[in-house]
Amino acid sequence: MDSEPRIVETARDFVALLPGGGALLGLDLGTQTIGVATCDAGWMFATAAKTLARGKFGADAATLAELVEARAIKGAVIGLPRNMDGSEGPRAQASRAYARNLAARLALPVLLWDERWSTQSAERDLIAQDRSRKKRGEVIDSHAAAVILQGAIDALAGGMLY
Numbered sequence: 001m002d003s004e005p006r007i008v009e010t011a012r013d014f015v016a017l018l019p020g021g022g023a024l025l026g027l028d029l030g031t032q033t034i035g036v037a038t039c040d041a042g043w044m045f046a047t048a049a050k051t052l053a054r055g056k057f058g059a060d061a062a063t064l065a066e067l068v069e070a071r072a073i074k075g076a077v078i079g080l081p082r083n084m085d086g087s088e089g090p091r092a093q094a095s096r097a098y099a100r101n102l103a104a105r106l107a108l109p110v111l112l113w114d115e116r117w118s119t120q121s122a123e124r125d126l127i128a129q130d131r132s133r134k135k136r137g138e139v140i141d142s143h144a145a146a147v148i149l150q151g152a153i154d155a156l157a158g159g160m161l162y
Helices: 011-017 057-071 090-106 118-128 133-158
Strands: 023-029 033-039 046-053 073-080 110-114
Touching: 011 073, 011 110, 011 133, 023 057, 023 090, 023 133, 033 057, 033 133, 046 057, 046 133, 057 073, 057 090, 073 090, 073 133, 090 110, 110 133
Parallel strands: 023 073, 073 110
Antiparallel strands: 023 033, 033 046
């Protein structure tokens, strides 16, 4: 376990923590669920993985640790729910606390990524795929995690290091 969690908010700083690249984990933290996505080591494609029912942090972290081990994950991208004006409210603070705990528990660098519009984007994509409302509800969080992760890896791989 790292004594100093490595949590950053820019792609530039995240790249510096991952000089060799590697597969990434994307998380969309909800109050009742956690949407999970992963991407390849070359930072090309984010893929929705699963939606976890949110429980106690220790149980959630253990489940995520298994995925990190199985996929050789090198870093995590966690959605930061900012308000439309860019300010942060209680949900953003909760996401920051979760990121600190997860970074320390999994010994991974974490990128906090602005998640404004991620759920709406995922919803549009699922509607375009003609998914029923019920089926969209079952997978929306993991697809939102994939939108968050794809935005981050596009910035990482494309050199848009903001």
